[in-house]
Amino acid sequence: MMSTQQDKRIHFIGAGNMAGAMLRGLVSSGFKPGSLSCSSPAEAETKRLVDELGISASADNLEYLRDCDAIVLGVKPQILQSVCQELAPFLASADRQPIVISIAAGTTTQSISSWLKQDPDLLPLVRSMPNTPAQVGMGASGLFATAAVKPDQKALTQEIFEAFGIAVWVEDESQLHAVTALSGSGPAYVFEFIKGLADAGVSLGLQPDVSRQLAEATVAGAAKLCAVSHDEEIAGLQRKVMSPGGTTEQGVRVLQSEELTATVRRAMEAARDQSLYLAGEGPALAKN
Ligand SMILES: NC(=O)c1ccc[n+]([C@@H]2O[C@H](COP(=O)([O-])OP(=O)(O)OC[C@H]3O[C@@H](n4cnc5c(N)ncnc54)[C@H](OP(=O)(O)O)[C@@H]3O)[C@@H](O)[C@H]2O)c1
Known part of the structure; x- marks a missing residue:
């Protein structure tokens, strides 16, 4: 209607x-x-x-x-x-x-x-x-x-x-700097992650096309599952696919020990700071 x-x-x-x-x-x-x-x-x-x-x-x-x-x-x-x-x-x-x-x-x-x-x-x-x-x-x-x-x-x-x-x-209005850092810039972070999955798949022996298809579908599927389970904690969803002694547990352990979430937070802080700078509300960032 x-x-x-x-x-x-x-x-x-x-x-x-x-x-x-x-x-x-x-x-x-x-x-x-x-x-x-x-x-x-x-x-x-x-x-x-x-x-x-x-x-x-x-x-x-x-x-x-x-x-x-x-x-x-x-x-x-x-x-x-x-x-x-x-x-x-x-x-x-x-x-x-x-x-x-x-x-x-x-x-x-x-x-x-x-x-x-x-x-x-x-x-x-x-x-x-x-x-x-x-x-x-x-x-x-x-x-x-x-x-x-x-x-x-x-x-x-x-x-x-x-x-x-x-x-x-x-x-x-100032919260739009955080929106910019999250959803505005976010697609590029996710592309970086998809690229990481696809490249690593190739290094483990998959054909590039096969590896990219699996990486894309995995990210899209996980995001969809997260969205339809909106009431559930993300950590709870993660535990459901991590059986003790299984493969996922080993992979997630490496991501956690390498502090992926802290890296993501630093990336968002850098994007937020650049948004403040471009709006004339913050200092220029050092490019290194
Ligand atoms: N693309 C994104 O991911 C994204 C995300 C969030 C926000 N935005 C915002 O969306 C806005 C548009 O971005 P975009 O990527 O769509 O840019 P875009 O593809 O370059 O589109 C801008 C359009 O404006 C036209 N234009 C230029 N001067 C004009 C005038 N005087 N009067 C009317 N139209 C004029 C351009 O024509 P010409 O090609 O002839 O110059 C072009 O058709 C930007 O402000 C950007 O910050 C974009």
């Missing part, structure tokens, strides 16, 4: 990787293509989305903004300021205030509000951190809403992000 949100007018500024993934998720989860649009100077990208999804597109960022319920800022952080300055006169004269949703990494709601020439206490603005598995409908997004976001706008935002994965709200 169609939800009350799925005929809402949503416009994307930018038509690249993330905007495309979000638009594909929206159409496949039932949002009406006739209510969706995007704008970008990249003609080949907008044409691909128009042909594939039946949405509308323009090279003019302002063409489809009238009567919009949500405007998604889907451009790179370095051009967000100029795009916001282009939108500011429209927002100043709009009859009703659409929610503005930013997917730009590291750009604060304070900066976006000031570029849009809006009072940060009055602008309904969501800052989000999606991740690349959005491209296969399995994204994990952290969301922060400013005080002016109304409950129906929050529900629309939730539905937009759930169209391509899971979405969780954080109460404090």
